[in-house]
Amino acid sequence: DGGITQSPKYLFRKEGQNVTLSCEQNLNHDAMYWYRQDPGQGLRLIYYSQIVNDFQKGDIAEGYSVSREKKESFPLTVTSAQKNPTAFYLCASRGTGGSMGTGELFFGEGSRLTVL
Amino acid sequence: AQSVAQPEDQVNVAEGNPLTVKCTYSVSGNPYLFWYVQYPNRGLQFLLKYITGDNLVKGSYGFEAEFNKSQTSFHLKKPSALVSDSALYFCAVREGGYNKLIFGAGTRLAVHP
Numbered sequence: 001d002g003g004i005t006q007s008p009k010y011l012f013r014k015e016g017q018n019v020t021l022s023c024e025q026n027l028n029h030d031a032m033y034w035y036r037q038d039p040g041q042g043l044r045l046i047y048y049s050q051i052v053n054d055f056q057k058g059d060i061a062e063g064y065s066v067s068r069e070k071k072e073s074f075p076l077t078v079t080s081a082q083k084n085p086t087a088f089y090l091c092a093s094r095g096t097g098g099s100m101g102t103g104e105l106f107f108g109e110g111s112r113l114t115v116l
Numbered sequence: 117a118q119s120v121a122q123p124e125d126q127v128n129v130a131e132g133n134p135l136t137v138k139c140t141y142s143v144s145g146n147p148y149l150f151w152y153v154q155y156p157n158r159g160l161q162f163l164l165k166y167i168t169g170d171n172l173v174k175g176s177y178g179f180e181a182e183f184n185k186s187q188t189s190f191h192l193k194k195p196s197a198l199v200s201d202s203a204l205y206f207c208a209v210r211e212g213g214y215n216k217l218i219f220g221a222g223t224r225l226a227v228h229p
Contacts, residue, residue: 004159006159031215033216035219040125040221040222041221042206042219042220042221042222043160043206043219044219045216048216058216088157090159090160092160094215104150104162104165105160105162105217106162107152107159107160107161108159109158109159110157110158110159112157
């Protein structure tokens, strides 16, 4: 079945370490997104990509990096520069064109990162 | 800038009673509005959207939402709540040409037996 796969589900990191969260989709969607979720704050946009080899910063990009070398993949690296990385991270995708162009996002199951 | 507000952190309702989860929005131009639901430690699931047309939008799991332009609201409703509807609900609005979604802070719905 088509969908978005995020891994790992749970990740523990020591302070000062970089970690990479994986996001893969087989929906043939052009656009992909990374959101961060903290209790009581809803979802905040980290980075998004409308097309392969192109991405833009969202509202809270500091301390994060991404790449978009393939249409199916949009990995997120949480660097040691991120001051408070403990959070639930959600990847999403959206088709473009036709009925898919109205903004509906499809989400993965999330990755919970805890910094020890 | 576009924004949405969910004025209630939590809504409590008895099983079988109607439920309403409130959302108000602020946009320039025509709004594209969405509702999502999240169960614990899971991703968000799409419920419904308003793009244009009828003000009453029907979605998944018996949910519906009413778009009210004069009150800039998009409240989520269900005629008869189930215990399994207990979850975190997010309202969202599309921003700009890049189709970014701006999310509200979420409302926790608790349905009691």
